[in-house]
Amino acid sequence: MANALVFIDNPGAALKKSSLELLTIARSLGETAVAFTGELNDDVAATLGAYGATTVFQPSVDDLDNYLVGPKAAYLAAAVAASGATAVLVDNSPEGKEIAGRLGIKLNAGVITDVVGVEADGTAHKSVLAGSYNTTAKATTPVTVLSVKANNVEPAAAGAATAPATAIVEVPAEGLANSARIAARTEKPVSGRPDLSEARIVVAGGRGVDGDFGPVEELADALGAAVGASRAATDAGWIGHDAQVGQTGVTVSPQLYISAGISGAIQQKAGMQTSKVIVAINKDAESPVFEIADYGIIGDLFKVLPQATAEIQKRKG
Amino acid sequence: MEETLKIVVLVKHVPDAQFDRHITGPGNTTDRDESILSELDEYALEAALQLAEERGGPKAGNEVIALSMGPSGAVNAVKKSLQIGAYSGVHLSDDALAGSDAAATSLALAAAIRHISADGRPVDLVLTGMASTDGETSLIPAQLAERLQFPQVTFASTLEVSGGQVSARRDAGAFSETVEAQLPAVVSVTDQINEPRYPNFKGILAAKKKKIASLSLADIGVDASQVGLAGSWTVVESAEARPPRTAGTIITDDGDAGIKLVDFLAAQKLL
Numbered sequence: 001m002a003n004a005l006v007f008i009d010n011p012g013a014a015l016k017k018s019s020l021e022l023l024t025i026a027r028s029l030g031e032t033a034v035a036f037t038g039e040l041n042d043d044v045a046a047t048l049g050a051y052g053a054t055t056v057f058q059p060s061v062d063d064l065d066n067y068l069v070g071p072k073a074a075y076l077a078a079a080v081a082a083s084g085a086t087a088v089l090v091d092n093s094p095e096g097k098e099i100a101g102r103l104g105i106k107l108n109a110g111v112i113t114d115v116v117g118v119e120a121d122g123t124a125h126k127s128v129l130a131g132s133y134n135t136t137a138k139a140t141t142p143v144t145v146l147s148v149k150a151n152n153v154e155p156a157a158a159g160a161a162t163a164p165a166t167a168i169v170e171v172p173a174e175g176l177a178n179s180a181r182i183a184a185r186t187e188k189p190v191s192g193r194p195d196l197s198e199a200r201i202v203v204a205g206g207r208g209v210d211g212d213f214g215p216v217e218e219l220a221d222a223l224g225a226a227v228g229a230s231r232a233a234t235d236a237g238w239i240g241h242d243a244q245v246g247q248t249g250v251t252v253s254p255q256l257y258i259s260a261g262i263s264g265a266i267q268q269k270a271g272m273q274t275s276k277v278i279v280a281i282n283k284d285a286e287s288p289v290f291e292i293a294d295y296g297i298i299g300d301l302f303k304v305l306p307q308a309t310a311e312i313q314k315r316k317g
Numbered sequence: 318m319e320e321t322l323k324i325v326v327l328v329k330h331v332p333d334a335q336f337d338r339h340i341t342g343p344g345n346t347t348d349r350d351e352s353i354l355s356e357l358d359e360y361a362l363e364a365a366l367q368l369a370e371e372r373g374g375p376k377a378g379n380e381v382i383a384l385s386m387g388p389s390g391a392v393n394a395v396k397k398s399l400q401i402g403a404y405s406g407v408h409l410s411d412d413a414l415a416g417s418d419a420a421a422t423s424l425a426l427a428a429a430i431r432h433i434s435a436d437g438r439p440v441d442l443v444l445t446g447m448a449s450t451d452g453e454t455s456l457i458p459a460q461l462a463e464r465l466q467f468p469q470v471t472f473a474s475t476l477e478v479s480g481g482q483v484s485a486r487r488d489a490g491a492f493s494e495t496v497e498a499q500l501p502a503v504v505s506v507t508d509q510i511n512e513p514r515y516p517n518f519k520g521i522l523a524a525k526k527k528k529i530a531s532l533s534l535a536d537i538g539v540d541a542s543q544v545g546l547a548g549s550w551t552v553v554e555s556a557e558a559r560p561p562r563t564a565g566t567i568i569t570d571d572g573d574a575g576i577k578l579v580d581f582l583a584a585q586k587l588l
Contacts, residue, residue: 068496069459069469094455098471101459104420110550111419111456123554135556140549180468180498183484187492201587223588241509242488248357248447248508256587273562277585279578285569292562295581299570307575312588315579 002055003030005085007076007099008048010038010065015047018198020155022089022148023051025118027158029087033057034164035079037064037072045164052158057082060170069095070179073102075171080107080143082169087122092147093197100147110139113147116253131274150198151253188242196226196243201256202275204228204245206268208261208282208301211238215305216260222312228252228272230262246271260301264289281305319372319479323380323438324365325430326403327445327457330387330394331355354397357446359513364476364506365444366402366514375404382407382433386414386425392529399524400516406529407433413534413541418549423460425544428537430465442483445505447472458505468498471505 004026008019026032033055034048040058048056057079064071076099080088088103090096097113104111117125123138124146139145196202203225205216213227220227228245229238245252247270257275262268264280264287272278273292280293281301290296297304331353362383369379383398385391386409395406409429417425434440443465448455462469473485473496483502487494488509516524534541542548566581568574582588 068471068498070462073463094472097455098459098469101419101456102463102469104456104550105423105460105463108550111460112551113456127559128556132559133556134559136554137551138554139551178466178468178499180470180496180502182494183497184495185492186494188488256582256585277587278562279581281574281578285567290567291564293567294565295578296565296567297570297574297578298567299574303572304570304575304578307573308578309575311576311579315583315588 002033002083002085004032004087004089005035005076005080005083006032006053007035007088007090007096008037009072009091009095011044012038013041013043015044016195016198017155018091018150020047020051021150021153022091023048023053024153024155025148026087026089027052029118029120029122033079033083033085035076035083035169037075040166046161049164050157050161051155052162053164054162055083056164056166057169058166060168061176064171066182067176068180068182069098069102071171071176073099073106074174074176075169076103077106078169078172082167086143087118088143088145090145090147092149097147100145104145107143107145108141109143109145110141111145111147112137112139115146115148116152118146118148127274131270149253151200151255191227193220194224194226196228196245197250197252199226199252199254201225201258202228202245202252202254202272203258203260204230204243204262204272205233205239205260205301206230206262207232207236209233209238210261211236212302213239215302215309219258219260219305219309219312222309222316223256225256225258228257230268232262244271259289259293260305262289263287264292320481321372321378322368322441322478323382324368324442324444325382325384325407325433325440326358326362326365326398327426327443328358328362328383328385328394328398329355330385330391354394355446357448357508358394358398359401359446360506360508360510361444361446362398362401362403363511363513365442367511368442368476368478369404380404380437384409384426384429384433386410386422386429388415395529396524397516399527399529400521401514402516402520403527405527407532408529409532409537411534411541411544413545413547416546416549417544418551419456419460420550421544421548423457423464424548425534425537425539426457426461427464428539429532430461432532432537439501441500442478443467443501443503445503447505447507458503462503465501465503467501467503469503469505470496470498473504473506474509476504476506476510
């Protein structure tokens with residue numbers, strides 16, 4: 001009987017850092033099983049063992065990725081039953097939260113989203129109203145479903161690696177019925193930069209970049225950072241909507257957020273104010289972003305960013 | 318002419334995000350005294366109105382019903398929706414609903430939608446915004462779909478309905494996807510799908526003549542124990558205002574701010 005079940009959805013060749021974080025949290029709750037989808041290669045299986053997973057479940061069907069949410073939730077419900085887990089951990093992506101939501105209804109289980117920490121008794125810590133409140137929440141049901149935000153624990157392997165057992169879980173047929181099917185899928189161009197929601201460092205540009213994300217992207221690459229943007233910049237079409245940080249975009253909580261040419265209105269603040277360190281560069285000394293910046297530079301981003309990029313490259317040799 | 322549609326749009330009154338927001342009371346719930354129609358719901362309403370108008374509007378038998386759940390203030394979200402163009406409104410209100418979490422809220426909304434389906438023809442489409450701007454759990458569309466056993470299509474950035482099927486584009490994550498589902502379905506739309514219209518003077522006047530049906534839990538066959546704090550599967554045990562961030566060092570660029578920035582990052586061990 002496992003205590004915690006971690007959902008890992010088609011990771012490809014290697015596990016994402018957020019999955020390693022989930023495994024680390026799960027282990028603090030007790031014996032950990034994994035509900036896996038996609039191809040389980042040897043490296044991934046070894047990593048799961050290194051992080052202490054005792055059982056890895058796989059679905060009886062291999063086309064879960066052709067459907068939205070519903071069938072994955074049905075699979076996960078079956079895996080919860082097979083594992084006996086009382087805590088289910090999923091990532092906090094939009095799809096992760098939806099799977100958590102449907103799973104909760106299937107299992108009559110309380111769902112807590114946007115979790116930043118979990119105590120041994122299942123109490124979850126979260127940050128709400130755009131980071132203006134810290135709350136603790138708990139499910140009152142036998143099973144708790146938690147969607148956990150990235151970058152809140154350091155991934156740590158178990159003291160002793162295990163060789164996890166594998167088991168197939170039957171996906172109920174009704175899981176596939178009544179579901180939206182993905183008719184076509186095109187991969188977006190890969191930037192080679194880290195995923196915005198998981199990145200340790202984010203460099204973001206706003207109205208002040210005036211159509212030219214070059215300096216923002218160059219600094220991001222020097223720092224190994226993801227590129228973000230304000231809604232003004234994405235609405236202007238200067239960069240894809242995927243890059244939008246804020247209330248209607250991605251919420252990020254990196255170690256370092258560098259804001260360039262963004263005034264920092266509430267809609268943007270909502271997406272980034274829980275960042276550990278905030279640096280702001282803006283020409284306008286009255287910009288609200290300076291009220292929350294740990295380090296603010298009143299100046300021209302087209303001068304400051306390239307100078308910083310060159311200095312970082314120089315120091316890195 | 319396309320087939321006509323009966324569309325329910327979920328609308329929510331939320332604290333205005335332009336101002337400070339607060340959590341109060343024994344259930345640690347959000348203070349909704351100064352509330353407005355959630356900006357993100359306007360995109361769902363616009364999408365519903367466009368689908369109905371393509372099919373000849375109310376005269377042809379299309380319905381666009383704004384549904385809101387919550388205390389008396391929630392009716393304002395319905396009224397605003399009627400001013401923007403919704404054809405009729407439903408306000409689900411009951412003292413026992415206070416403090417409902419997503420699970421209890423989705424239970425009550427599912428019952429309200431079944432009630433609306435039983436009144437005339439069944440609902441074809443339930444439209445929602447991509448998130449509420451307050452609770453931000455984003456669970457309602459998924460949980461509602463699960464309770465109604467409808468397919469869910471979330472984060473639609475385009476939406477078409479034809480031949481009893483919805484087709485939508487999603488740009489979530491690393492892929493751009495075309496998603497199809499049979500009606501009836503729950504669809505949430507993003508803020509990229511359209512440009513919501515504003516209420517005009519004619520719309521504001523017309524809204525006064527539109528019907529708002531008030532429903533209680535008894536009307537929709539839900540027991541008080543199934544909702545509110547009693548029917549919720551999660552409790553918020555504590556809520557603490559986070560100390561506001563304070564401004565740190567602010568410098569004015571004298572030609573070497575880029576280097577000073579790198580010094581700062583090095584000192585913070587962020588390089």
